[in-house]
Amino acid sequence: MSRTSHLISLPPANGDVPEDAARTVDDEVRQLYERYQAAESDAERREIALEMGKIDGHRHAKIYAALKDE
Numbered sequence: 001m002s003r004t005s006h007l008i009s010l011p012p013a014n015g016d017v018p019e020d021a022a023r024t025v026d027d028e029v030r031q032l033y034e035r036y037q038a039a040e041s042d043a044e045r046r047e048i049a050l051e052m053g054k055i056d057g058h059r060h061a062k063i064y065a066a067l068k069d070e
Contacts, residue, residue, distance in 0.1 A: 029055055
């Protein structure tokens with residue numbers, strides 16, 4: 001399995017996320033979770049968890065930016 005075949009493209013950090021982009025991110029998270037469940041090694045699970053963490057970090061950054069702007 002190629003490691004670069006599962007890279008995730010995140011929406012822009014400016015807070016303007018179209019509904020279809022949010023749905024795409026949710027689909028990517030779901031796919032990552034399924035890959036995590038099917039992973040055969042701790043190393044593979046760790047790599048997938050790091051990818052999921054990047055998505056989570058991006059979402060938190062957008063939330064904090066929105067709160068800061070209020």
